[in-house]
Amino acid sequence: MxxxxxxxxxxxxxxxxxxxxxxxxxxxxxxxxxxxxxxxxxxxxxxxxxxxxxxxxxxxxxxxxxxxxxxxxxxxxxxxxxxxxxxxxxxxxxxxxxxxQEVSVAALFKMEDKTRFRDELQNNPVTPHFSICLLDKDENELFTEHVKKLPAILKSPVSNGSKDVIKVNSKEEFTEAVHHFRNQLGQDPLLIEEFISGPQYLIEVLVHNSNTTIVAIIEQEISSMNRFIITGYHMPARLSKHARETLNESIGQVMKDIGLSHGTCHLEMRWTEGEWKLIEINPRISGSAINQMILESTGISLVKETLKLHLGEKPDLTPSKVEYVSAEFITVETQGRLVKVTGKNKAKKIDGVKMVYVKPRKGSVLTPPLSMGDRYAYVLASSSDPLKAKEIAKRAAGEIKFYIEPL
Missing domain, CATH: 3.40.50.20 (Rossmann fold)
Structure with a gap:
């Protein structure tokens, strides 16, 4: 068997x-x-x-x-x-x-820790200014030594889903964040990065026998700029010819520098002042609705093609269609226990809606978002027109209501 x-x-x-x-x-x-x-x-x-x-x-x-x-x-x-x-x-x-079937184990290992991949890519032009420090000094010393410019980003090296990623706009906020990370990290290092402005994109990549394919470029819509909670995804992203050409070059060089010759990963990058900067890289397809988005937009099941890569088969990454797809995620504004959810069936009936997903069960405790895990539902919609796909997803998401009993 x-x-x-x-x-x-x-x-x-x-x-x-x-x-x-x-x-x-x-x-x-x-x-x-x-x-x-x-x-x-x-x-x-x-x-x-x-x-x-x-x-x-x-x-x-x-x-x-x-x-x-x-x-x-x-x-x-x-x-x-x-x-x-x-x-x-x-x-x-x-x-x-x-x-x-062997994949690039060492490269995948580097991508699992933010300090490891930053060190590996420190000479690559996509890398923003960063510093790695231990929390064994007082906050004033850490700030003077490691923060060159505000705002700055503080991260746990092993965070995912925007968990333990904090933007600080002042020395006072830096001090608060350091106290938070002391409790979280103990003796582990803290990653401090310069804040990069500009639109952010999710890039899904598959490398087969050193041949790199960008499978998807997805524009991200960020609702909380202090915790970087992404509530909207739009595919395919509309980029200028120059931005797309430089992205292909940048991704190719990143794969070479990090040593990924056989495997998959996803990157989050920002287009800022005419160049690409790397925010994150992870050794797998992005989670949540992303595989379904790619399937609806291109006809490609990236998880299936990834399995073929692991089975020693050649992945087929040829699109069978081109559709604009938007995903709209739903969060809550107050903490409490979930009493009921309404509007799911109404959202499903809207023309263009492909999928409606609600995660929590009745009785679950819901909180305002501190990480991507605190997104409690999403709607996937498609259209031949990008603005229409986005409008349908937002309208359908607006139908879904969470009724919460305060704790």
Whole structure:
């Protein structure tokens, strides 16, 4: 029985899309997970043919014990992959040790930590000014030594989804942020970067045998500039010829410098004063609705083509269509317990709406957004006209209402 094993997954989004894709491709799917409640919700995972509960997904020894059991069940492991942090490079390393298709393990490892990829790309022109420091000095010393210009961005090296990313506009805000990070990081380093202005784009990249393909360029709409919560995505992004040409050059050089010759990643970049600056890079497709957006816009299932890359097959990244697609995400303004959600069916009936997703269940505690995980619903809409796609997504999102009981 030909089997693909997934190390971790979210309940929805690109990582779950990958499991569904593997099942649709005819593979037996095994999910190694540390989410205990999913065992009780087992009927909600029909695409997961076998679910294995583990207490630690970063423990290689325990993973290999599970793999031995799976082999003894007569299952032939064809790929061992992960689509979520912080397991991507570990899955690639295990895949190599199993004698499966090799991907660029070292490059994926560098991308999993912001200090590692900043160091690796420090001489690349896309890299903004940055500094890495330990929080073993007082705030005045840290500010004088590491902040060249305000505003500045403070980040945890292993944050994802805009978690633990704070913009500071003054010395007082810097001091508050350092106190926050002392509690979060302990002895771990803090990353301080210059703030880059300009429109921001998500770029999805697949590299097959050193051939780099930009699969998608998606414009991002940021609603909170202090926490960088992205509530709108628009694809394909409309760029000038010059911006697109320089983006291709920049991405090619980044892949070369970081050593990604076989694998996937996504980058967040800003177009500022006629040049590209790298904000983030991560060793996987972006999560949430991004795979579905790319599919609706181009006909390409990026998670499926990523699986083919891990299976030693040649990915097919030829678009079968061109549609404008917008995704609108919904957050809440107050904290409380969810009583009910209305408007989902009404939103679905709007012409052009492709998907409506609501994440929390009744009784969940909702909070104003501090990270991308605090986005509680989204609408996906498409049209042959970019402004129409955006208008449909916003109108449909406006139909969805969260009723919250204060705590």
């Amino acid at each position: 030909q089997t693909i094993i997934f190390l971790g997954s979210n309940k929805s989004g690109s990582s779950r899309d990958a499991i569904r894709a593997a099942s649709d491709m005819g593979y037996f799917t095994v999910l190694l997970t540390d989410r205990r409640k999913w065992i009780k919700q087992r009927e909600e995972f029909p695409d997961v043919h076998q679910m294995v509960l583990m207490d630690r997904l970063l423990d290689k020894e325990k993973i290999f014990r599970q793999l031995s059991k799976i082999n003894n069940q007569g299952k032939q492991i064809k790929a061992f992959v992960s689509f979520i942090d912080p397991f991507v490079s570990l899955a690639a390393e295990i895949s190599k040790e199993l004698g499966l």
